[in-house]
Amino acid sequence: MTHPLPHEDLGAAWRAARPRAAGRHLDTAACSRQSSRVLDAVAHHARHEAELGGYVAEAAAEHLLQQGRSVLAGLAGMAAADLAFVESAQAALATLLAGWRLPAGSRVAVLPGEYAPNVALLRTAGLTTVPLPVDGVGRVLPDQLERLLAADPPAAVHLTHIPSHRGVVQPAREIAALCRAAGVPLVLDAAQSLGQADVDLGADAVYGTSRKWLAGPRGVGFLCVRPALAAQLTPVLPGPGDLPPMRAFESGEAHVAGRVGLVLAVGEHLAAGPDRVRQRLAALGSATRQVLDGAAGWRVVEPGDEPTAATTLVPPDGVDVVATRARLLTEHGIVTTAIGVQRAPGEMTGPVLRVSPHLDATLEDLEALASAL
Numbered sequence: 001m002t003h004p005l006p007h008e009d010l011g012a013a014w015r016a017a018r019p020r021a022a023g024r025h026l027d028t029a030a031c032s033r034q035s036s037r038v039l040d041a042v043a044h045h046a047r048h049e050a051e052l053g054g055y056v057a058e059a060a061a062e063h064l065l066q067q068g069r070s071v072l073a074g075l076a077g078m079a080a081a082d083l084a085f086v087e088s089a090q091a092a093l094a095t096l097l098a099g100w101r102l103p104a105g106s107r108v109a110v111l112p113g114e115y116a117p118n119v120a121l122l123r124t125a126g127l128t129t130v131p132l133p134v135d136g137v138g139r140v141l142p143d144q145l146e147r148l149l150a151a152d153p154p155a156a157v158h159l160t161h162i163p164s165h166r167g168v169v170q171p172a173r174e175i176a177a178l179c180r181a182a183g184v185p186l187v188l189d190a191a192q193s194l195g196q197a198d199v200d201l202g203a204d205a206v207y208g209t210s211r212k213w214l215a216g217p218r219g220v221g222f223l224c225v226r227p228a229l230a231a232q233l234t235p236v237l238p239g240p241g242d243l244p245p246m247r248a249f250e251s252g253e254a255h256v257a258g259r260v261g262l263v264l265a266v267g268e269h270l271a272a273g274p275d276r277v278r279q280r281l282a283a284l285g286s287a288t289r290q291v292l293d294g295a296a297g298w299r300v301v302e303p304g305d306e307p308t309a310a311t312t313l314v315p316p317d318g319v320d321v322v323a324t325r326a327r328l329l330t331e332h333g334i335v336t337t338a339i340g341v342q343r344a345p346g347e348m349t350g351p352v353l354r355v356s357p358h359l360d361a362t363l364e365d366l367e368a369l370a371s372a373l
């Protein structure tokens with residue numbers, strides 16, 4: 001028996017606030033559905049650009065954008081001056097590494113199951129990755145981390161808070177405290193966690209993306225850096241002297257309408273109440289695992305009560321994940337993601353099907369997926 005989901009009002013409000021889904025959208029971890037207000041605000045800004053001129057429209061939106069910097073940075077425990085809007089989470093990490101200019105060969109500790117594009121960016125920056133100690137589901141073991149930080153401290157720790165290929169949360173607050181005590185900067189990839197977990201945990205840098213759990217537009221991301229670390233960054237070009245240093249890392253030419261949309265989406269997230277959102281998403285994750293584990297021989301990877309809304313499924317022998325994802329979409333209108341081992345080759349042993357509902361999903365959606373499988 002699955003329990004009734006908490007905060008049904010949130011589910012109903014989330015559903016009513018956006019265009020009707022064509023099918024069953026269970027793919028938030030890839031890209032969420034924007035609300036009508038967010039879509040309208042983006043269109044409105046684009047129209048303003050045509051009416052007023054792009055740079056005039058941007059100046060007119062600056063007050064809203066600055067409020068957005070403040071609120072978004074606040075979710076990471078930082079201030080407006082610490083945040084730069086960028087184009088994606090990947091762009092944020094690239095921007096951070098380019099500005100940091102760590103000496104070639106510096107060691108950065110990462111999860112064995114680190115997101116492959118992040119590892120590629122670290123290596124492109126000339127850095128060497130060393131593995132963080134983890135348990136069987138890929139969760140960091142704090143005691144062993146403490147020993148590693150004492151015995152042979154890396155130049156930095158890069159932690160993906162919730163990975164893309166598995167709905168498991170890292171003990172990031174504990175890790176941040178250990179890194180702080182050891183004097184090792186911690187960079188937190190919050191692409192999968194902001195909007196479904198607390199990211200105000202004491203990391204020195206936090207970056208993420210708009211389109212996943214915050215349900216903002218695509219093509220927008222952000223980088224937040226605490227002043228002590230920001231002071232060590234060198235931008236390609238100095239920013240205007242009257243702006244905070246992190247603004248030198250904000251791309252000057254940008255999809256400003258998308259940034260406006262992200263600001264509205266963050267406002268909607270706060271209005272819904274981040275704690276209630278997390279509770280309902282965690283309950284949806286548990287329900288997903290309960291309904292799908294064992295369905296047609298598919299097996300759930302995450303512990304059932306893991307407080308995330310992302311679930312991954314290992315196929316039964318002989319079943320192809322890519323073909324299943326395509327069949328679910330074309331025959332049943334169910335949107336999911338097929339994830340191959342190349343996403344996290346250090347941890348994955350085979351492809352998985354990822355199911356990631358947002359607040360509007362129902363038990364009936366999950367049961368429909370179970371029968372479709």
Ligand SMILES: *Cc1c(COP(=O)(O)O)cnc(C)c1O
Binds near residue numbers: 089091192210
């Ligand atoms: C999606 C994702 C990214 C990259 O985000 P983009 O906005 O596509 O660049 C980085 N890290 C994790 C864990 C992700 O899931």
